[in-house]
Amino acid sequence: MNYHLRIDKSQGKEVIGMLRRLSAMDDNYDIMRTGEHLLIPVAEGKESSASEYGELILLNGKPSSRKPRPEGIKGSYDVIGSIVVMKKSNVRDPVSLSENLLMRPGIRSVYLDHGVQGPFRTRKLTLLAGEESRTTLYRENGIELLVDVEKAYFSPRLATERMRVSDSVKDGELIIDLFAGIGPFSVLIARNHECRIISIDHNPSAIGLLKENIRRNRLKGTVEPVLGDSGAEVEKYTGVDRIIMNLPHGAFPFVSKAMKSLKRGGTINFYEVNTVAGIAGRMSELRDMGLTLKSKREVHGYSREEYMYSLELVKEV
Numbered sequence: 001m002n003y004h005l006r007i008d009k010s011q012g013k014e015v016i017g018m019l020r021r022l023s024a025m026d027d028n029y030d031i032m033r034t035g036e037h038l039l040i041p042v043a044e045g046k047e048s049s050a051s052e053y054g055e056l057i058l059l060n061g062k063p064s065s066r067k068p069r070p071e072g073i074k075g076s077y078d079v080i081g082s083i084v085v086m087k088k089s090n091v092r093d094p095v096s097l098s099e100n101l102l103m104r105p106g107i108r109s110v111y112l113d114h115g116v117q118g119p120f121r122t123r124k125l126t127l128l129a130g131e132e133s134r135t136t137l138y139r140e141n142g143i144e145l146l147v148d149v150e151k152a153y154f155s156p157r158l159a160t161e162r163m164r165v166s167d168s169v170k171d172g173e174l175i176i177d178l179f180a181g182i183g184p185f186s187v188l189i190a191r192n193h194e195c196r197i198i199s200i201d202h203n204p205s206a207i208g209l210l211k212e213n214i215r216r217n218r219l220k221g222t223v224e225p226v227l228g229d230s231g232a233e234v235e236k237y238t239g240v241d242r243i244i245m246n247l248p249h250g251a252f253p254f255v256s257k258a259m260k261s262l263k264r265g266g267t268i269n270f271y272e273v274n275t276v277a278g279i280a281g282r283m284s285e286l287r288d289m290g291l292t293l294k295s296k297r298e299v300h301g302y303s304r305e306e307y308m309y310s311l312e313l314v315k316e317v
Contacts, residue, residue, distance in 0.1 A: 002026065002061050003047050004039040007054040012038050014140050015053045017079050018159060022300075024049050029061035052160060077101070078156050080147055081136030082108040085123070087115075098128035109133050111149065120203040121153045121247075141166070143187050145213050152182050152206035158246070161299050161310055162188050165244065165269050168312075169193050173241040176200065176261065178230040178254060183210040183223065185244050190214075190221035200226045200233045230254060237261045248273040248308055252282065255289065259315060267294070268313040273302045279309050290317035 007015050019025045019040060029041035041061050042050045050056065077086035077097075084101050086094060098110035109130040113123050125134070134150045140159040147154050166189045169175070173195040177186045180199035187210075190197055201207055207227045214223050226233055231254050234243070240261045245251040248271050258268060268291065274282060283293055291313040299308040 001058050002029065002044070003042040003050070003056050003058055004032070004061065005042055005050045005054050006057050007038050007040065009033070009036055009038055011053075014159070016040065017156065018053065019046075019050060020079065022046065022049050023076065026061070028064050030064050032062055079107070080149060080154065080156055081138040082106055083134070083136045083147075083149055084110045085113050085125070085149055086110070086128075087113045094128060098130075102129045108136075116153060120206070122203075123150060123153065125150055140184070141188055143184075143191055143213075143217050145182060145184060145187065146209055146216065147182060148205065148209060152203055152209055154182055154184065157300050157308075158184070161297075165189070166192050168267075169195060169242065171195060174198075174237075174239065175242045175244065176234055176237060176240050176258075177244045178234060178258065179245070179247040179251070180210060180225075181206045181246075183213045183225075185246065186210070186223045187213050187217050187219070190219040190223045191217055193221050195221040197221060197223045198226060198233075198237065199223055200228060200230045202227065202229050231257050234258055234261050239263045240266060242267045242269065244269045246271045252285075255286070255291075259289065259291070262315045264315055264317070266315050268311075268315070270311040270313055271299075271308065272311070273306050273308050275305050276307075279307075283311065286311070286313060290315060292316050 024043050024046035026041040026043045032039040047056060077084050084107055094112055101107055101110050110128045111125040112128050113125060115124060117124055135148045138145045138147045141163045162185055169189050171194045175195060175197045177197055177199045180186055180201045183199055186197045186199040199210055204227060207225050210225045234257055238261055243258045243262055245268060251270060294312040294314050297310040299310050302308050
């Protein structure tokens, strides 16, 4: 017997994608269907990660009818709609893996990511297999996003984090989404809440995609795209209830400016890639600036010693 994750069929594509990115699916067994639910086999040792998405059930699994992945073809990658993006440092044999991935239903293109570069934090990509197509439609948490994997940075690994932030928002909030990119935080929050969101980014391509993503989704709130420097633009607002700061390698220098716009008791959702010791030091610096830590989460691993951290901070002064 082994553990299976029980979810609604409507959540299937999104949750399966998340479990694959976490290497939390057991490919030795098939996904089973029962009524309006799916039963997804969970890899041994990944029960804790999988339990975030639904109920775990212990049962006899159905042995897989799929052709097994050839031995040695392993590695981590991101599935963004019909596009797969993998990093060479995380993949033993990128060419063989790309050919294997291209056989999956819905996958059209597989790219090798050489790293984020330039002022707009965009990926340098090389096509490994499939079509030379860098735009795709991506769905998560009930929203649809047009993504260009080359012109504007986007990570599907924050889908659960974005939902967690959206769930914490209250109707009527004034929110600033710094470094907003194509708008995954902004669009999701505005879909679920009657609020006003100022979405700032200095990448013209990202703002163009954000405008299209606003048009594509039925929103309860309003999203106002702003093309400009986040540090300069954020200072134009006062009485802000919440500021989202998702720039994991460079958000800290903007905190003091963000605090000037934030009202007392307001929230900062702050993201940073750091070591365990490094994030402890960063939290101390943030406390000295007048911010109280409400919660800290390890979102996902980044390297052997570094993690992506989510800090929810409240302005007390």
